[in-house]
Amino acid sequence: MPYTAEHPLRVAVLASGEGSNLQALLDSCRPPSPALVVLVASDRGEAKALARARAAGVATHCIADPGDGAALTGVLREHAVELVALAGYLKLVPPEVVAAFADRMINIHPALLPAFGGPGMYGGRVHRAVLASGATLSGATVHLVNAQYDRGPILAQWPVPVRPGDTAESLAARVLAVEHRLLPAVVLAAAEAGRVVPLPPAADFGMPDLAPARGT
Numbered sequence: 001m002p003y004t005a006e007h008p009l010r011v012a013v014l015a016s017g018e019g020s021n022l023q024a025l026l027d028s029c030r031p032p033s034p035a036l037v038v039l040v041a042s043d044r045g046e047a048k049a050l051a052r053a054r055a056a057g058v059a060t061h062c063i064a065d066p067g068d069g070a071a072l073t074g075v076l077r078e079h080a081v082e083l084v085a086l087a088g089y090l091k092l093v094p095p096e097v098v099a100a101f102a103d104r105m106i107n108i109h110p111a112l113l114p115a116f117g118g119p120g121m122y123g124g125r126v127h128r129a130v131l132a133s134g135a136t137l138s139g140a141t142v143h144l145v146n147a148q149y150d151r152g153p154i155l156a157q158w159p160v161p162v163r164p165g166d167t168a169e170s171l172a173a174r175v176l177a178v179e180h181r182l183l184p185a186v187v188l189a190a191a192e193a194g195r196v197v198p199l200p201p202a203a204d205f206g207m208p209d210l211a212p213a214r215g216t
């Protein structure tokens with residue numbers, strides 16, 4: 001059953017840092033959207049993500065160490081969360097939480113998985129590895145979370161060309177701009193479908209200038 005503005009998909013976001021992807025969700029998942037961010041949880045009390053949530057009037061929760069996941073699962077249940085979005089969350093999500101939200105937990109990764117993913121591949125490390133490899137294409141991926149790091153089924157990807165002279169910072173900034181479109185698109189598609197669904201490969205996110213030229 002599709003969610004509606006009256007009965008929106010209840011989304012929790014887990015974030016450890018800046019929270020710009022969280023902000024993109026806060027901006028797009030609010031009335032009259034069929035999705036609503038109802039909780040933001042972090043492992044770091046000083047994370048800007050928590051300040052963004054407070055500014056938006058969204059409930060926050062801080063758990064420094066998720067341990068076996070029982071407390072985190074409890075908080076998610078208390079808020080009747082139906083979809084969990086990991087957006088720059090640096091702690092391992094305990095298997096209990098992954099199991100409790102099977103097929104209902106998504107992650108955004110700043111590269112074209114399965115390349116440049118896995119343990120230790122986060123933040124600037126991802127972009128430095130892409131540049132060091134000589135790859136001419138990077139991008140953003142949203143995938144379902146399962147027990148294996150960065151290996152859950154892919155839901156959506158959008159390419160970002162690597163430009164000559166790119167630094168990890170310049171590439172990260174261009175990928176991040178795409179992430180801000182891709183993550184809300186997946187959440188809103190889930191709300192409209194009534195369950196997490198892959199986006200069509202040719203989905204138009206309104207950023208054709210970032211797509212590689214056709215036929216090349």
Ligand code: GRF
Pocket residue numbers: 015016017018019020021022087088089108109110122123176179
């Ligand atoms: C993003 O690049 C995300 O893909 C990665 O960590 C970064 C978080 O950025 N997992 P922000 O906290 O959303 O600004």
